[in-house]
Amino acid sequence: MSYWLAGGGKVRVGVLAAQGAFAEHIAALKRLGVDAIPVRVPEELDGIKGLIIPGGESTTISKLMLAYKLSDKIIKLAGKGIPIWGTCAGMILISNEISDANGVKPLGLMDITVRRNAFGRQKESFEAELKIPVLGKKPFPGVFIRAPLIEKVKSGEVLAKLGDRTIVAARQGQFLVTAFHPELTDDMRFHQYFLDIIKGK
Numbered sequence: 001m002s003y004w005l006a007g008g009g010k011v012r013v014g015v016l017a018a019q020g021a022f023a024e025h026i027a028a029l030k031r032l033g034v035d036a037i038p039v040r041v042p043e044e045l046d047g048i049k050g051l052i053i054p055g056g057e058s059t060t061i062s063k064l065m066l067a068y069k070l071s072d073k074i075i076k077l078a079g080k081g082i083p084i085w086g087t088c089a090g091m092i093l094i095s096n097e098i099s100d101a102n103g104v105k106p107l108g109l110m111d112i113t114v115r116r117n118a119f120g121r122q123k124e125s126f127e128a129e130l131k132i133p134v135l136g137k138k139p140f141p142g143v144f145i146r147a148p149l150i151e152k153v154k155s156g157e158v159l160a161k162l163g164d165r166t167i168v169a170a171r172q173g174q175f176l177v178t179a180f181h182p183e184l185t186d187d188m189r190f191h192q193y194f195l196d197i198i199k200g201k
């Protein structure tokens with residue numbers, strides 16, 4: 001299946017490529033027939049219909065976004081209603097409140113409170129089968145790498161929780177966040193779900 005614009009061209013989705021797991025998101029989107037492009041400078045945000053902010057190191061990504069003057073333009077795009085999905089560090093950057101910010105300045109787009117590096121040392125990285133009703137019955141393979149968690153969804157809906165009720169995915173209209181990394185699995189359902197948001201479903 002591929003995603004086409006009314007005019008005939010493929011839908012263009014940008015993946016912020018400052019640092020982190022952006023290549024895997026681009027590959028996943030291409031598998032779904034999308035014109036996926038890496039975004040490193042503000043001009044590359046022109047004409048995109050959606051943006052993914054990937055996982056990586058939120059301190060580094062936030063510094064690079066400021067240095068390359070991407071932050072203001074991303075905030076403007078968000079104001080125009082462009083869907084934005086943040087995975088892991090990207091989720092931290094989309095939030096409007098970080099309980100242990102340590103110098104990370106978020107974009108303040110989505111009304112959630114997150115906590116960085118929230119799973120103790122022994123659980124720095126782990127996998128969990130997640131029940132995500134919006135993706136159907138089959139559990140989704142959640143890959144967590146030094147993941148943040150969502151302390152509070154102040155508006156919007158919770159999409160996924162761990163067995164102990166920790167919130168790990170949420171949506172607020174055009175904004176989507178996952179504490180885990182769907183781009184590191186073969187399961188394309190989350191990327192498909194984001195494309196459905198872009199299509200206005």
Ligand code: GLN
Binds near residue numbers: 059089092117
């Ligand atoms: N621990 C990282 C941070 O706080 C996020 C890790 C990730 O994106 N995999 O930025």
